[in-house]
Amino acid sequence: MTHTVYDKYPEVAISGYDHDAWQGWEPIIATLRQRLAQQSKATLIVDCYPGVDLNELERHLFPLLTPSLLLNVESARLDKTALHHLLARNLTDDRVFGVLSCHHLNEFFDSQKIENLREQARENQGLTIIYGPGAALVHSGDVLIYADLPRWEIQQRMRRGELGNWGAENRDEDMLRRYKRAFFIEWRVFDRHKTPLLQRADFLLDTTQPGNPAMVSGEALRAGLQQTTKRPFRVMPFFDPGIWGGQWMKHQFDLDPTAPNYAWCFDCVPEENSLLLRFGNVRIEIPSQDLILLQPRALLGDRVHARFGAEFPIRFDFLDTMQGQNLSFQVHPLTEYIQQQFGMHYTQDESYYILDAEPHAHVYLGTKNGIHPQAMLDDLHAAARGEKAFDDAKFVNQLPAKKHDHFLIPAGTVHCSGAGTMVLEISATPYIFTFKLWDWGRLGMDGLPRPVHLQHGEQVIDWQRDTDWVMRNLVNRIEPIAQGEHWREERTGLHEREFIETRRHWFTGPVSHHTGSGVNVLNLVEGDEAVVESPSQAFSPFVVRYAETFIVPADVGEYRISPTHRSQGQQLATIKAWVRGE
The missing domain is CATH 2.60.120.10 (Jelly Rolls)
Structure with missing residues (x-):
């Protein structure tokens, strides 16, 4: 077995915005106070992904901003019975499978109650804070914060019994049913809602770690996502035990030795x-889905x-x-x-x-x-x-x-x-x-x-x-495609009914690749480590280690993969996948 250091927390270092992110409540509050001090009457919107801990915001953020009016948009949400009737066709009676929702978030609220909240905000003469999932439905905001939360963290909170579905009061319900409701309904609806908000938000609030928030300016976030599409990168993996799980990953990836297994x-x-973005001394964790929502073409x-x-x-x-x-x-x-x-x-x-x-x-x-x-x-x-x-x-x-x-x-x-x-x-x-x-x-x-x-x-x-x-x-449909002095390329699949093409490259020296105007996904399936480089130095060299999966965005175009000094003399191999063009 190959032994190498698998990176469980891969980061994308963002350049040019080292001072546009803040860690901890104190610097976050100071930044927001400075921004809000520019006007005597202002409306701060803190819209949230479902699962964000509103109690933490109510305890640690809002009191120190001293609003004269604090409005929780969830007071205008339909009650759980009305929501259940609205969503019954999508929820189904099945424990695992629902039907993907095409709902929009405004359908989940009482329109008259939303209008009442708007009227209160209009009449208030000081700082108004409107917060909660859907807060931007009430007011566009003089300052807009989006509080985000990755899906894996949502699932962990569900498993610990800390979190039910949004508006359902069901934290004791079967985990599979709670996940089903989130997968088929909530995440679809809220991804639709948050996409335009992220495109204009003044700040993104990372609430992944309870008690340890981080915040980045909207400008820096959007620039960081754009920079990410110009280079190879990895998303943050997660590991989970299962009834059938084994022991290979535990040892190979240096995981918790006390866990029964990892499946x-x-x-x-x-x-x-999750996607980890590094802004100077601050690491921001966001759903990697945010990159897809904001930069799909690149x-x-x-x-x-x-x-x-x-x-x-x-x-x-x-x-x-x-x-x-x-x-x-x-x-x-x-x-x-x-x-x-x-x-x-x-x-x-x-x-x-x-x-x-x-x-x-x-x-x-x-x-x-x-x-x-x-x-x-x-x-x-x-x-x-x-x-x-x-x-x-x-x-x-x-x-x-x-x-x-x-x-x-x-x-x-x-x-x-x-x-x-x-x-x-x-x-x-x-x-x-x-x-x-x-x-x-x-x-x-x-x-x-x-x-x-x-x-x-x-x-x-x-x-x-x-x-x-x-x-x-279906079994080892291996076809030689091309070869050079230090490499050979093989087609390994997939089947003609499948839209994914896979190629394996065996190499002891540099291999040239091209995204071909579509995203590439690769894994180093043999050898200690390799380096991914741009022939035109368009991005910094990117080191990948054994068994690590990495993404090469379509916008990268040409790239080269070579053994590192550590891997000299080894036979290396990558497997690459992309969407067929035919």
């Missing part, structure tokens, strides 16, 4: 990950942006079953099914790149030749009822897996990673849409039965994906 690492899922490229809008369509994550257990046996929905049932416009095609493997490791992929679909479904239903274990050996291909194998998994193909594999999953982004067919009779980490979705899964299994078809189309 997941979201190494590049910008919809979920990041994604015109072609990808035209197809996907402000969504990052490529996901790299890790699945660790080394000394662990099988993943759940599963299938992903076909395109028409995900569109019609859940309102998502593209599906979760994916692949397993085997970063490492134990002897006798394997993956499950496709059905065996000659099986009867109804017989397999009957067996799965009997297993779901607890009558027996699913007879996987009778119905499903179990294929040996070794380091650097690549298994392609277009939607509709039954699959899962077996025990003893370290998978780099390269896939399309809508990661929540996994239909579990069988979970080996396990309970989840919460002690509850893990949801099985046979009612969905049986609608989308492609029964033509049998042994012969899988071996022809």
